[in-house]
Amino acid sequence: MxxxxxxxxxxxxxxxxxxxxxxxxxxxxxxxxxxxxxxxxxxxxxxxxxxNQRFPDPASLFLIPDHYVLRMLRSRGISYDDLGVPRRDGGPVADSRSAWQKFAENYYLFAGTPSKTWIDHSFSLAFGIEDELSGDTASQIYDTIDKRLGDADLLPRALLDSFxxxxxxxxxxxxxxxxxxxxxxxxxxxxxxxxxxxxxxxxxxxxxxxxxxxxxxxxxxxxxxxxxxxxxxxxxxxxxxxxxxxxxxxxxxxxxxxxxxxxxxxxxxxxxxxxxxxxxxxxxxxxxxxxxxxxxxxxxxxxxxxxxxxxxxxxxxxxxxxxxxxxxxxxxxxxxxxxxxxxxxxxxxxxxxxxxxxxxxxxxxxxxxxxxxxxxxxxxxxxxxxxxxxxxxxxxxxxxxxxxxxxxxxxxxxxxxxxxxxxxxxxxxxxxxxxxxxxxxxxxxxxxxxxxxxxxxxxxxxxxxxxxxxxxx
Known part of the structure; x- marks a missing residue:
């Protein structure tokens, strides 16, 4: 990166x-x-x-539950299907890695927003990631986060203590x-x-x-x-x-x-x-x-x-x-x-x-x-x-x-x-x-x-x- x-x-x-x-x-x-x-x-x-289980994947941690993030992406015409947000009818949506790629390609939209401050801070504090999320860095950042999510210090109770x-x-x-x-x-x-x-x-x-x-x-x-x-x-x-x-x-x-x-x-x-x-x-x-x-x-x-x-x-x-x-x-x-x-x-x-x-x-x-x-x-x-x-x-x-x-x-x-x-x-x-x-x-x-x-x-x-x-x- x-x-x-x-x-x-x-x-x-x-x-x-x-x-x-x-x-x-x-x-x-x-x-x-x-x-x-x-x-x-x-x-x-x-x-x-x-x-106290590991978070499933980076998209489930940073993207899918965060309505601040979702609303900005939707404002630019990006489908919630492409962001992996579950449907009530059980219909197909993007898998985690594909959703993450779409998120990363459009991360520039968050310039000046508190969402970007929070995400960048989280990347640095929890995963040691100092680089900007983008389409080019999406896959490597995804792998870095996904690999760390299984570590004991990234389990929810441990995070409460470390924070x-x-x-x-x-x-x-x-x-x-x-x-x-x-x-x-x-x-x-x-x-x-x-x-x-x-x-x-x-x-x-x-x-x-x-x-x-x-x-x-x-x-x-x-x-x-x-x-x-x-x-x-x-x-x-x-x-x-x-x-x-x-x-x-x-x-x-x-x-x-x-x-x-x-x-x-x-x-x-x-x-x-x-x-x-x-x-x-x-x-x-x-x-x-x-x-x-x-x-x-x-x-x-x-x-x-x-x-x-x-x-x-x-x-x-x-x-x-x-x-x-x-x-x-x-x-x-x-x-x-x-x-x-x-x-x-x-x-x-x-x-x-x-x-x-x-x-x-x-x-x-x-x-x-x-x-x-x-x-x-x-x-x-x-x-x-x-x-x-x-x-x-x-x-x-x-x-x-x-x-x-x-x-x-x-x-x-x-x-x-x-x-x-x-x-x-x-x-x-x-x-x-x-x-x-x-x-x-x-x-x-x-x-x-x-x-x-x-x-x-x-x-x-x-x-x-x-x-x-x-x-x-």
Whole structure:
């Protein structure tokens, strides 16, 4: 291989260009770069850690599960069949090596994207690959990775240890029996690997199978879920079950931040419509809105941290969804009203000392206008890190610039990587830490922060904040 090393490998990447901010940022980064990783929310496959088997091949590791990568390639007219993405009908798709070759030939498309930073970082850290992926280098890089995947230090549990992952949370739905977490518990790994309770399968009435799912929910919990109180008690039981496997948080993927606080008779009437299949889109939104408030009330009871991931219009391509299922890249941000949306929930229980909500946003216009002032007032609210499309160097800069002056540093929930790609985890944390140190270095150089305060904040935002926000021991 003769191509040049990726530019992201420069030791001062993302740090300020000018002195004295550059020297300050470099010193701050040196103090935090080797801290353990706290990964309290993500979408890695729990079977990886339970079974601890080698990853099948390079495409299965870097390409097929990564919707960031897939969506860029599709935007240039590249077929998911050619990228080896499985079809629901079981139809033929490219084999791993052919898919990898197609990916490599089009890797130039990722110039300037965080995906390229993460992949290049992973190549270097895990496989010692310093050369650029391209059509010419595809085969040799594939062989290098494939040969290494069988080594003991590249097995999933070993990777967690080598990455210094102190805690990682996966995300499972309410109807999941958690078989992989049961095995992890038997192996003594609950604590390092935890589950997260995501009840969207029984709270999102826009899902075609919602009535069937709620029925299964009742069978699973022994509750009469045709009654509103029975439905809520079913959630209470499932949350308790998830906590046995390390869950400290719930997660709610909702298109808007709308919440509601209906009267008991109204809640029951709404549930009756959903179970009978007589609900429309307005009813579905109202059901989600009421369930968010109910989940907050349950968090007041049990102390589980509530994560609200709002503002994504998911699976917007019906053809792709029909062919391959959800989470394949056709998700688009939408405008989100947090002040109006969360008013019912906060009016009901926003002042409860046991309520902790982390808000994740795709609508960046709300950072300074809504989220920072809200987190700067409500003790129950914190702002989550830049998420999804904004988990990037520029996204982090925009985030810090818009929220800190109003919300302060200590109303931020630190960082989590929210990833499906295991090897991207240290790369994402490294970008966050570099950008935090860049920000703090510039403020220190401007005499807006003392050196000692900047040092404390660098550690807090890189490590302590996430542990505190998620109540991790």
């Amino acid at each position: 003769t191509s040049s090393a990726p530019s992201h490998l420069h030791p001062d990447r993302l740090l300020p260009a000018s002195e004295p901010a550059k020297s300050i940022a470099r010193e701050l980064y040196e103090s935090v770069k080797d801290l353990p990783l706290i990964c309290p929310h993500g979408h890695t496959d729990p079977s990886w850690f339970a079974d 210094k992952v102190e805690a990682i949370a996966t995300t499972e739905f309410a109807l999941d029996d958690l078989p992989h977490h049961q095995k992890l518990a038997t192996d003594g790994l609950i604590g390092q690997v935890r589950t997260t309770y995501r009840p969207d399968d029984v709270t999102d009435a826009s899902r075609p199978a919602i009535a069937e799912n709620i029925k299964k929910f009742g069978e699973l919990t022994g509750e009469d879920v045709t009654k509103w109180d029975g439905l809520i008690n079913a959630h209470r039981k499932r949350r308790e079950y998830f906590r046995k496997f390390g869950a400290v948080a719930t997660d709610h993927g909702v298109p808007t931040a709308m919440t509601a606080d209906l009267e008991p008779s109204e809640k029951q009437a709404l549930l009756d419509k959903v179970l009978a299949g007589r609900h429309d889109a307005v009813d579905a939104e109202l059901f989600r809105a009421q369930m968010l408030t109910e989940m907050a009330l349950l968090s007041v009871e049990d102390g589980m941290v509530m994560q609200i991931h709002a503002g994504s219009r998911r699976n917007t391509d019906p053809l792709l969804f029909g062919e391959r299922g959800p989470d394949k890249g056709a998700d688009i941000p939408g405008t989100t009203d947090y002040v109006g949306g969360l008013q019912a929930l906060l009016g009901r229980c926003g002042n409860e000392p046991n309520l902790n909500i982390i808000m994740f946003v795709l609508d960046e216009t709300t950072y300074a206008r809504e989220l920072a002032p809200m987190a700067g007032y409500w003790s129950s609210l914190q702002i989550g890190p830049p998420w999804w499309f904004h988990d990037s160097p520029q996204g982090i800069r925009r985030y810090l610039d818009q929220v800190v002056e109003t919300a302060g540093f200590y109303n931020l929930a630190g960082f989590n990587d929210d990833t499906r790609a295991l090897l991207s985890i240290p790369a994402r944390h490294d970008v966050w830490r570099r950008e935090v140190c860049r920000f703090l270095g510039e403020w220190t150089a401007e005499h807006r922060l003392s050196a000692s305060t900047a040092t404390e904040l660098a550690k807090h935002l890189s490590y302590d904040a996430a542990k505190a926000a998620y109540h991790l021991p």
